[in-house]
Amino acid sequence: MKKAIIIGSGIAGLAAALRLKKKGYQVSVFEKNGYAGGKLHAIELGGYRFDLGPSLFTLPHLIDELHQLFPNVEVDFNYIKKKTACHYFWEDGTSFEAPADLENFAVKAAEIFDEKQNTLSKYLQNSKMKYESTKSLFLEKSLHKSNTYFSKQTLKAILKIPFLGINNTLDQENKKFSNPKLNQLFNRYATYNGSSPYLTPGIMSMIPYLELGLGTYYPQGGMHRISQSLFELAQKVGVEFRFRESVKKINHSNNKVTGVTTEKGTHDADIVLCNMDVFPTYRQLLQDIKAPEKTLKQERSSSALIFYWGIKKSFPQLDLHNILFSENYKAEFEAIFNNKSLYEDPTVYINITSKQSPQDAPKGCENWFVMINTPGDYGQNWENLVIKAKKNILSKIKRCLNIDVEELIDVEYVLTPQGIEKNTSSYRGALYGAASNNKFAAFLRHPNFNKTIGNLYHVGGSVHPGGGIPLCLLSAKITADLIPNTNA
Ligand SMILES: Cc1cc2nc3c(=O)[nH]c(=O)nc-3n(C[C@H](O)[C@H](O)[C@H](O)COP(=O)(O)OP(=O)(O)OC[C@H]3O[C@@H](n4cnc5c(N)ncnc54)[C@H](O)[C@@H]3O)c2cc1C
Structure with a gap:
């Protein structure tokens, strides 16, 4: 049986593992964390459940397709279509419940x-x-x-x-x-x-x-069910997962991949798929080949600062997705992309999954995921920025919704761009790999295969076609299509 190694169990790594298993490979996934899913992870805090990363779910058929690869294997994954896309609010009192x-x-x-x-x-x-x-x-x-x-x-x-x-x-x-x-x-x-x-x-x-x-959808049990259901399916069909085993080097000989070296040993493989961000892949795992510098120099996408707040009250004017708009959007983006700083009047996104899954918060309470867009980590003082941002967010919520939320915060967890990079190795904590801030960005993204080393492939948000759950799933599909079946 031909062996495939996957580096990383982000959504694209999981999707690729399933697709290669279907193609007849013996698949092993090496993951530096103790859990599968990468950015699609969740935490429990004082009776509240929070999805840590993505909150918006579109194109659910791309997940269904993966479950349908193994029609005889049962794994629970259900979702509902939302009637309302988002509740929008402005400071002058305008609000709009946008139909989906x-x-x-x-x-x-x-x-x-x-x-x-x-x-x-x-x-x-x-x-x-x-x-x-x-x-x-x-x-x-x-x-x-x-x-x-x-x-x-x-x-x-x-x-x-x-x-x-x-x-x-x-x-x-x-x-x-x-x-x-x-x-x-x-x-x-x-x-x-x-x-x-x-x-x-x-x-x-x-x-x-x-x-x-x-349409916009909500997976029953929260966004975490997306990665968990794929992980469960992969385990059931015999994909091997090696958690807490970080890959340190991609091995190759005569321009062909031969396997990987992890912190625990060396493992041979016929093909290797790398789900790690391409920037650290070249800088850490492929130091012995010439890196595609033009691609690696591409501007990174924005990152995020997220406050996960358990709130001791519920608010009927809010829905699953809510946006409180900045008064000067242009200045906000200039702060993020030109000045690599935060804007004092930020656009605030509030995601509340307990609106759909009441068990995500104690009775009468809500689990607020409160996010602002930020630049990536360029060495800013995040400790100071978190303090300032919290003040600005609380004041924005007061101005747009007339809610004094500070006294209602029951539990708090904070994730910064630095934390995102630490958890997932995304260079500068970028949420979506490279930004699409020019018309050539699509062509500059790293390809799904390695141009120097045969049988080495790349999947995930930092390569073609880009970041976000649907595009990551498509990257796994494009890549699997480039790889022959084991019996071909
Ligand atoms: C706060 C936030 C909000 C977002 N909102 C949305 C949204 O609403 N909708 C949406 O579609 N997308 C959203 N995104 C983007 C989306 O989460 C990502 O594009 C997508 O999950 C990236 O998946 P990936 O497969 O590229 O890998 P990642 O999730 O980045 O996972 C990579 C995996 O590789 C592992 N790894 C890295 N290096 C090694 C190594 N050397 N050895 C072993 N393992 C390694 C990491 O531990 C990690 O598990 C959001 C992201 C964040 C952080």
């Missing part, structure tokens, strides 16, 4: 923001066109293999290029709305891949279609 449905969104947004319904409908249809005409080229295939460019779908995507908004920024693309609040609302989608709306290309206006057209 294109038509209803256009009707309701037209009413709240005094915008023409037709302008909104056209924008959302354009978002759909952008997604549908480019997904097969940019999201489902390797951009680094020549045969990608000789398909009918690629030709279709290339013909659409003049209509994709590639030469505009997302903000310019969103200037068509007369109400600046709508511009801000649609600019927010740049953060779904850790970029700035004032830099990322207008093609990113396809993202609203994912959420409002294809």
Whole structure:
């Protein structure tokens, strides 16, 4: 039986393990932590459960596909479709419960923001066109293999290029709305891949279609069930997991991978898939080959500062996803990307899973995941920044929601960019690998295979097609498609 080693059990590592098992490989996953899931992890604190990382779940069929690879193996994984995408709040008292449905969104947004319904409908249809005409080229295939460019779908995507908004920024693309609040609302989608709306290309206006057209979902039991159900499935089908065993070196000979060396020993393999961020992969595990410096120099995506608060009260005006918008969005992104600092009036995201799973908090209480976008770790004094940010967030909540939340905080846990890097080895604590702050970013991402070492592959948020759960799952799929079945 041919042997495959996977370095890391993030969502892409788990998906790749299942896909290679299906292809007939004997699969071992080496994970430096004592648990599977990487960023998709959870904690319990004083009777509250918190998902530590992702909170928004789209394209659930990509998880179903993995379960369906082994139809006779039962693992519990269920999810519900949300009717409401997000509750938005501004300081002037405007609030908007955004329906997760294109038509209803256009009707309701037209009413709240005094915008023409037709302008909104056209924008959302354009978002759909952008997604549908480019997904097969940019999201489902390797951009680094020549045969990608000789398909009918690629030709279709290339013909659409003049209509994709590639030469505009997302903000310019969103200037068509007369109400600046709508511009801000649609600019927010740049953060779904850790970029700035004032830099990322207008093609990113396809993202609203994912959420409002294809839907937003909630996995029963929380986001952690995504990684846990894949981990359970992998164990049941015979994938071996070696926890607390960090890989120190990728071994190769005559430009072909031969295995890995961990802190406990050397292990041979026919193929190796690396789910570790590409930056530390080259700097730590592949010090003996020339690194692709241009790729590694790409600007990193934003990171986050998250306060996990158990709150001794419940708030009917809040839902699963809530956003309190900054008064000056442009200044906020300049602080994050230009000054590598935090803005004093941050946009605050509050995720409350106890709205969907009441068992996530004691009766009458809520589990608040309170996040602001931040730069990565460039050596800032995070201890000071956490103190300042907490003050600014509490004051923002007071101004937007009229809630004095400080006295209601029952338990607290804090995660900084440094903590994210420590937990998962993501360079600078980036949430999504490289930022998409220019129109060439997609082509600059690291390929899913190694150009120097044969049979060495790369999956996860730092490689093609990018970060976020759906793209990480697609990276595992693209990579598995490059690898032959063991009997081929
Ligand atoms: C706070 C936060 C919020 C987010 N919100 C969302 C969201 O709402 N929706 C969304 O889709 N995405 C979101 N993301 C992004 C998403 O979580 C990531 O893109 C995705 O989970 C990355 O998965 P990955 O497979 O690349 O690996 P990671 O999750 O980064 O895991 C890599 C794994 O490799 C292991 N590892 C690293 N080095 C070694 C080594 N040398 N040896 C052995 N093991 C090693 C690590 O311990 C880790 O387990 C968020 C991320 C964070 C942190």
